[in-house]
Amino acid sequence: MAAASDSLLRVVACGSVDDGKSTLIGRLLWDSRCVMEDHALALARASAEHGTREGLTDFALLLDGLLAEREQGITIDAAYRGFETPRRRFILADAPGHLQYTRNMATAASSARLAILLVDARKGLLEQTFRHARILALMGVRRVVVAVNKMDLAGWQEPVFASIATAFGTFAADNGFLEAHCVPVCAPDGDNIVHRSARAPWHAGPTLVEWLETVALDDPSASAFRMPVQWVNRPGEHFRGWSGRIAAGSVRPGDEVVALPGGAHARVASISTFDGDLPVAVAGQSVTLVFSEPLDAGRGDVIAAAAAPPPVAAALEADLLWLGREPLLPGRSVEVRIHACSAGAIVSAIHCRTDLGTGAACEAGRLATNEAGVVELALDRPVAFEPYGDSRPLGGLILVDRATGDTVAAGMVRVALRRAAHVRWQPYAVDRAARERAMGQRARCIWFTGLPGSGKSTIANLLEQALLASGRHTFVLDGDNVRHGLSRDLAFSDADRAENVRRVSEVARLMVDAGLIVLVSFISPFLADRAAARARFEPGDFLEVFVDAPLDECMLRDPKGLYARARRGEITDLTGFGSPYEAPAAPDLHLRTAEETPEASALRVLRAIGSGQRDA
Amino acid sequence: MPHGRSLTDGLLDALLDALDELESEAIEILREVAAACARPVMLYSIGKDSSVLLHLARKAFHPRSIPFPLLHVDTGWKFREMLAFRDRVARELGLELLVHTNEAGRAAGINPFDHPDYTDVMKTQTLRDALDRHGFRAAIGGARRDEEASRSKERIYSVRAPGHRWDPRTQRAEFWNLCNPVLMPGQTLRVFPLSNWTEADVWRYVLREGIEVVPLYFARMRPVVERDGTLIVVDDDRMRLRAGEQPVARKVRFRTLGCYPLTGAVESDAQDLPAVVAEVLAARYSERAGRLIDQDGAGAMERKKRDGYF
Structure with a gap:
């Protein structure tokens, strides 16, 4: 039995609304004679009602299926259409070109082996063209036909077409495309889509459809055998089989296989199907394997040729397309789903962002919605996989948000990261990002440092009231208060002050993880201690506020009578009065409380943290 | 075209x-x-x-x-x-x-x-x-x-x-x-x-696998009324006939099955699976054209x- 994958080919069509993509696909279906008469009738009705070509059939309306998009003249989501020619059968995925374009196009491209890329002949190759082509390359689509559309508006001039074809050829060769063919077309009239155009006699190459039905493809059954286990079939004692769809290679009874990540070996006894045992099964087939000896393997394992097993790892480097509404930050806890395997994971690092417009790798601490980048994933268990470039079924993964269940990213595995194999994370279903979402705020620590009497507590108190009034969740850690409990065993020696700062910063960090805006009102006189406190937080989570007032002003205010007691000799190591205060050289915020009211100071802090709102 | x-x-x-x-x-x-x-x-x-x-x-x-x-x-x-x-x-x-x-x-x-x-x-x-x-x-x-x-x-x-x-x-x-x-x-x-x-x-697969389907998919003589251009098979005496409507025996089959008063039949000679497959491959209308409930606009x-x- 032959591999079925060449007989049902998935094709993705990409281009923007203005390129005339829906029209081209509509025309493609129409000229391939894949439009039924009642649909043709509905098309004629819709053309009269919503059409953009007065008096003529608007082929785009064959594709815009949903009410909302008919009314708004946009295509909302990827649509899948079957069409067939005498040579091949196709499933055409049409991804619309607008807001969610990257997501929709990547979705459609993920299972496509061929792509149609639309270019407006008058505009030539735009940044958008390259962006589309890079998404194709990212998703592993390496054979593309470029439909240079609107050739009628470019006067059917060969040089216009030739310069586009040459430029794209260079780009394609540089970006790993195996095939890139350009065709001059006019979508509304159908030139060179199915039927060869008389208006471009200079074009000798195949038409769009001729290319689709003749282009050579890779044969996945030529690689080493791999089958992810979906389900163990055990109706009783007499039968035990491992069910799955063969991802690569072929298998015969007698073959020696290994089940990964466990590593158990076994020999294939039979390939069991409803229609009887098979002598051989190949990539693309859903089968059930029975082994000569009991095999310790379950759902999520990969059964592979024993002589050429795939890699196994608990840490992966992957290209990632982030789809979540919130930006992706390092440390995000997610669920990973790869072939039939699911695992808890942490996005442990974001190496870079990939600019899809230019192809450049940019330094980035986060990925925004629809941005691509390279990340590290630390899994809570080892999984068997293949690099995406070698196998899409074993190298493509999705990230699932634990709080909403949404699919928030698509990942394409690059390599295993051995060095991180021993690092294990305890992933929690509810992480800081989830708590922040629930509380509707950006958690952080605001650290007020300054002399006794400089106004730290007063400002922190005002700030907390303001935050509370706007619905934020806060907590104040006050230097005096913690000494009644958390630090009751500590005195005021330099060592004890350092330990006090360590404890308080650790508690503040936990509270930030809990999603709170933490206000620390703490003399914290030493630079080194404050630097150590800052180091416990992610960049941007720690805001150092220097509450600055001249010593004589503080002594004048003396709200707690500390300076008076020091003058009387009852306290010997009061900061500023026998014990030094090391002022911050570059605080995040510098409040001069002798020159403004506490309210004005609090307001400045509030502005600095954006009222505690979540980042866009 | x-x-x-x-x-x-x-x-x-x-x-x-x-x-x-x-x-x-x-x-x-x-x-x-x-x-x-x-x-x-x-x-x-x-x-x-x-x-x-x-x-x-x-x-x-x-x-x-x-x-x-x-x-x-x-x-x-x-x-x-x-x-x-x-x-x-x-x-x-x-x-x-x-x-x-x-x-x-x-x-x-x-x-x-x-x-x-x-x-x-x-x-x-x-x-x-x-x-x-x-x-x-x-x-x-x-x-x-x-x-x-x-x-x-x-x-x-x-x-x-x-x-x-x-x-x-x-x-x-x-x-x-x-x-x-x-x-x-x-x-x-x-x-x-x-x-x-x-x-x-679906039909090719039914044919290849020898899957049994409801006989309504095959053309037989059935009592039919033509209503608003749709052929309705009168399956039982609950069917409300309009004035002037009289069921006539016509050779029809169904491309899609639903509730009988809402499902239109098509005239056909396809009495067995190979004939149905041949008919479907040559079809000029989509199957849901026969479903009244899909045509509410x-x-x-x-x-x-x-x-x-x-």
Whole structure:
């Protein structure tokens, strides 16, 4: 039995609304004679009602299926259409070109082996063209036909077409495309889509459809055998089989296989199907394997040729397309789903962002919605996989948000990261990002440092009231208060002050993880201690506020009578009065409380943290 | 210009391979649901697509039995031949078949003649009730993307919001063949293993696999009235005849089966499977052209889907 994958080919069509993509696909279906008469009738009705070509059939309306998009003249989501020619059968995925374009196009491209890329002949190759082509390359689509559309508006001039074809050829060769063919077309009239155009006699190459039905493809059954286990079939004692769809290679009874990540070996006894045992099964087939000896393997394992097993790892480097509404930050806890395997994971690092417009790798601490980048994933268990470039079924993964269940990213595995194999994370279903979402705020620590009497507590108190009034969740850690409990065993020696700062910063960090805006009102006189406190937080989570007032002003205010007691000799190591205060050289915020009211100071802090709102 | 194709253009050999691919894909999806989804059920409507789905489920889990029950929403207005077929198939294959009817609606006399909201009450609402009552979280159905424009945008694994609402704007991105079965409280899943099949694929597969289908798909002499251009087969004496309507025997068959007063037949000579396949391959009209409920204006199916219709 032959591999079925060449007989049902998935094709993705990409281009923007203005390129005339829906029209081209509509025309493609129409000229391939894949439009039924009642649909043709509905098309004629819709053309009269919503059409953009007065008096003529608007082929785009064959594709815009949903009410909302008919009314708004946009295509909302990827649509899948079957069409067939005498040579091949196709499933055409049409991804619309607008807001969610990257997501929709990547979705459609993920299972496509061929792509149609639309270019407006008058505009030539735009940044958008390259962006589309890079998404194709990212998703592993390496054979593309470029439909240079609107050739009628470019006067059917060969040089216009030739310069586009040459430029794209260079780009394609540089970006790993195996095939890139350009065709001059006019979508509304159908030139060179199915039927060869008389208006471009200079074009000798195949038409769009001729290319689709003749282009050579890779044969996945030529690689080493791999089958992810979906389900163990055990109706009783007499039968035990491992069910799955063969991802690569072929298998015969007698073959020696290994089940990964466990590593158990076994020999294939039979390939069991409803229609009887098979002598051989190949990539693309859903089968059930029975082994000569009991095999310790379950759902999520990969059964592979024993002589050429795939890699196994608990840490992966992957290209990632982030789809979540919130930006992706390092440390995000997610669920990973790869072939039939699911695992808890942490996005442990974001190496870079990939600019899809230019192809450049940019330094980035986060990925925004629809941005691509390279990340590290630390899994809570080892999984068997293949690099995406070698196998899409074993190298493509999705990230699932634990709080909403949404699919928030698509990942394409690059390599295993051995060095991180021993690092294990305890992933929690509810992480800081989830708590922040629930509380509707950006958690952080605001650290007020300054002399006794400089106004730290007063400002922190005002700030907390303001935050509370706007619905934020806060907590104040006050230097005096913690000494009644958390630090009751500590005195005021330099060592004890350092330990006090360590404890308080650790508690503040936990509270930030809990999603709170933490206000620390703490003399914290030493630079080194404050630097150590800052180091416990992610960049941007720690805001150092220097509450600055001249010593004589503080002594004048003396709200707690500390300076008076020091003058009387009852306290010997009061900061500023026998014990030094090391002022911050570059605080995040510098409040001069002798020159403004506490309210004005609090307001400045509030502005600095954006009222505690979540980042866009 | 649009027209169908014939058996003679050399397609059949190549397309059998496409059937293998579609079969393996559907089996992969069915196994994924059984292994990863909580509380699955297979919707069984007795039609050809359901018959194919049932056959695929038997294949997916062979040699064990199908690991989830089947659910039929019976509106009370199905063809008698459909019900007889359903009960015999369930008995012969030893299926766990649940039949759910809106008893309140039936008692209230809700019927397709007098009640414009008949389909909503007896079918859509009843389906939602049945899923809720049994606590099913994943419902497998035989819908195909080639049936209707809004269905071409449907996912294979389609998340429904609490209340079974379908919102095309909030569907999860679907990459490769990966299933995301994670559901929040109140959410349910609809799963469509036949998404990429066409009507012709279904018939070719029925022929290749020797799958038994309801005899209504084959042309026979049946009592017919022509109403608003549609051929309605008078299945029992509950049919309300309008003034001047007189059932006449005509040789007809069905391309799609639903409630008999709402399903149009087509004139045909196709009395057996090879003839039906040949007819479908040469078809000039889509199969849902015979479904009255889909013709309530453009977007009719989308509105029904949003309300929780399958």
